[in-house]
Amino acid sequence: AQKVTQAQTEISVVEKEDVTLDCVYETRDTTYYLFWYKQPPSGELVFLIRRNSFDEQNEISGRYSWNFQKSTSSFNFTITASQVVDSAVYFCALRDNYGQNFVFGPGTRLSVLP
Amino acid sequence: DAGITQSPRYKITETGRQVTLMCHQTWSHSYMFWYRQDLGHGLRLIYYSAAADITDKGEVPDGYVVSRSKTENFPLTLESATRSQTSVYFCASSEDGSSEQYFGPGTRLTVT
Numbered sequence: 001a002q003k004v005t006q007a008q009t010e011i012s013v014v015e016k017e018d019v020t021l022d023c024v025y026e027t028r029d030t031t032y033y034l035f036w037y038k039q040p041p042s043g044e045l046v047f048l049i050r051r052n053s054f055d056e057q058n059e060i061s062g063r064y065s066w067n068f069q070k071s072t073s074s075f076n077f078t079i080t081a082s083q084v085v086d087s088a089v090y091f092c093a094l095r096d097n098y099g100q101n102f103v104f105g106p107g108t109r110l111s112v113l114p
Numbered sequence: 115d116a117g118i119t120q121s122p123r124y125k126i127t128e129t130g131r132q133v134t135l136m137c138h139q140t141w142s143h144s145y146m147f148w149y150r151q152d153l154g155h156g157l158r159l160i161y162y163s164a165a166a167d168i169t170d171k172g173e174v175p176d177g178y179v180v181s182r183s184k185t186e187n188f189p190l191t192l193e194s195a196t197r198s199q200t201s202v203y204f205c206a207s208s209e210d211g212s213s214e215q216y217f218g219p220g221t222r223l224t225v226t
Contacts, residue, residue: 035214035215044220045204045206091157100164103159104156104157107156
């Protein structure tokens, strides 16, 4: 069975601090896909990034970066120089190779204080 | 407008009534999904569909029925609503079996 764990339930930081959100996953598949989504206070779910299991390159997009390590089954998300607008719940998700099973972690609520 | 839409956005109904939540996407995505989001449970998959006329159960399908006669529509029906079905329901679609999902705005359903 697939599982996604986000051990940090809530994180609070002060604006301009860097923050890392942890994601650990479990799967027996050799091919799978990992995702991060953002849910701001307005409630919508916003796609941030997709990574397949064969691509372990880290990715940077502006203030956001992702560290994928198969050896530790982790796909961590770092926000550099956080801003108040980054306050949201962030979900890590895992999709299997057959496209059917899409499992979300419980989410991490990030509060960025001015 | 292009995208994925849900209707209604808010619904209050009584226990025992039938309710249908609508989902429509304009991308011709193959896959569509229904989730419910509750405090303490995150997002849980109710049903998904890989293509028109193909549907399958997710983690929490009991009490729900889906259909997909057209690629763009994926309605979710609560045949006899219960208070435990009070939740926010999200519809999503993805282009294929490996792509990211794009979510609708959600429907907040209250069962009294």
